[in-house]
Amino acid sequence: MNLKNCINIEDLREAAKSRAHKMVFDYIDGGADDEKTLLKNKSAFDNYELFYKVLSGVDSPDTSTTLLGEKIDVPFILSPSAGNRLFHTVGEVGPAIAAEKVGTIYSLATLSSVSIEEIGALTKTPKWFQLYIWKDRGLVREMLERAKAAGFTALFLTVDLPIAGNRERDPRNGFTIPPKIGPKQIWEGIKAPRWVKDYLLSPQITYANLNNATSAISLNNFIKDQMDASFNWADVEWLLGEWNGPSILKGVVRADDALQAEKVGFNAISISNHGGRQLDTSPAPIACLPAIKNVVSDKTELIVDGGIRRGTDVLKALAMGANAVSFARPYLYGLAAGGKEGAIHAVELIRDSIVRDMILLGAQSVNDIDESFVKTISKV
Numbered sequence: 001m002n003l004k005n006c007i008n009i010e011d012l013r014e015a016a017k018s019r020a021h022k023m024v025f026d027y028i029d030g031g032a033d034d035e036k037t038l039l040k041n042k043s044a045f046d047n048y049e050l051f052y053k054v055l056s057g058v059d060s061p062d063t064s065t066t067l068l069g070e071k072i073d074v075p076f077i078l079s080p081s082a083g084n085r086l087f088h089t090v091g092e093v094g095p096a097i098a099a100e101k102v103g104t105i106y107s108l109a110t111l112s113s114v115s116i117e118e119i120g121a122l123t124k125t126p127k128w129f130q131l132y133i134w135k136d137r138g139l140v141r142e143m144l145e146r147a148k149a150a151g152f153t154a155l156f157l158t159v160d161l162p163i164a165g166n167r168e169r170d171p172r173n174g175f176t177i178p179p180k181i182g183p184k185q186i187w188e189g190i191k192a193p194r195w196v197k198d199y200l201l202s203p204q205i206t207y208a209n210l211n212n213a214t215s216a217i218s219l220n221n222f223i224k225d226q227m228d229a230s231f232n233w234a235d236v237e238w239l240l241g242e243w244n245g246p247s248i249l250k251g252v253v254r255a256d257d258a259l260q261a262e263k264v265g266f267n268a269i270s271i272s273n274h275g276g277r278q279l280d281t282s283p284a285p286i287a288c289l290p291a292i293k294n295v296v297s298d299k300t301e302l303i304v305d306g307g308i309r310r311g312t313d314v315l316k317a318l319a320m321g322a323n324a325v326s327f328a329r330p331y332l333y334g335l336a337a338g339g340k341e342g343a344i345h346a347v348e349l350i351r352d353s354i355v356r357d358m359i360l361l362g363a364q365s366v367n368d369i370d371e372s373f374v375k376t377i378s379k380v
Helices: 009-019 022-029 036-047 093-102 116-122 137-149 169-173 183-190 193-201 219-226 233-243 255-264 285-295 311-319 329-361
Strands: 048-050 065-067 070-072 076-078 106-108 127-131 154-158 247-252 268-271 301-305 324-327 374-376
Touching: 009 022, 009 329, 022 169, 022 183, 022 329, 036 048, 036 285, 036 311, 048 311, 076 093, 076 106, 076 329, 093 106, 093 116, 093 329, 106 116, 116 127, 116 137, 127 137, 137 233, 154 233, 169 183, 183 193, 233 255, 247 255, 255 268, 255 285, 268 285, 285 301, 285 311, 311 324, 311 329, 311 374, 324 329
Parallel strands: 076 324, 106 127, 127 154, 154 247, 247 268, 268 301, 301 324
Antiparallel strands: 048 374, 065 070
């Protein structure tokens, strides 16, 4: 499918499915266990209606806002995602440029396939560094120092992955990073010639920020071997002291955890269940927002991460009290479908839908969007 014919994120999803190897598409698209949370993340937005104003005179709305003191042109940021060169040879370069194109923040994953330094030098818009906690605290300290030196302005600590979720599509496909090619991969590769060509003509895909991650290994085994599941609230003080800058805690769904995050010093909270890829049957982030908003102070900023596909999703989250939203799958579908141009197209689709929907809503600016614009649908 030509990118010009992709008029929404679902179209980009279908284009990605057509171009990418099955194991790659399923890695982007899949979730844990029965994928109930994956589906719920999107469908939960249907529980809310937008209550629009008429004759408001809005014809050119202001979509800009601030997040951790930094002005961004749209009320969304790009969530971190690992191993983007699997999806297209340009890797994380594509979404980083896409974020700059729409004037927002790009978050680079610890397990990126393009290095901290390369992404840091690539764009001028703000960038956050996402961190997992490794058993090797020296490696943690080294990554923080590299991120600071490369100009990353905030720490995005992901805490909902003490072990990998049961993502059943991955073992069925024999998914590893870098890909381990066997009969199943060859058979599926016949159906994805463009992806195979890019893969064969590109350097080996590795975790670019780790020196020892070159052999093919399943994500489950890698996480089990390298990440520290014992990390807890008592360790956070050490980590925040090492970073000594703005910080966001990602992976929170409970109000008591959000309150604790505020107490220990996080500046923002990303309400997220890891895109439905960890604990299945956990609640959708948008459904968790009201309870979390109710317990934290106004100084703690809230980001809803999960299920965002359209501008109406963004406006509902803002009306319910979020400072911004974040997403990965939309730009990953774009990246897998068409590289850098596909990633740009994805974020521009969501940006343009926000502009259109703010006009229809009757909201001149992001700051005007309050609880009066959203209603919870009564369940009979």
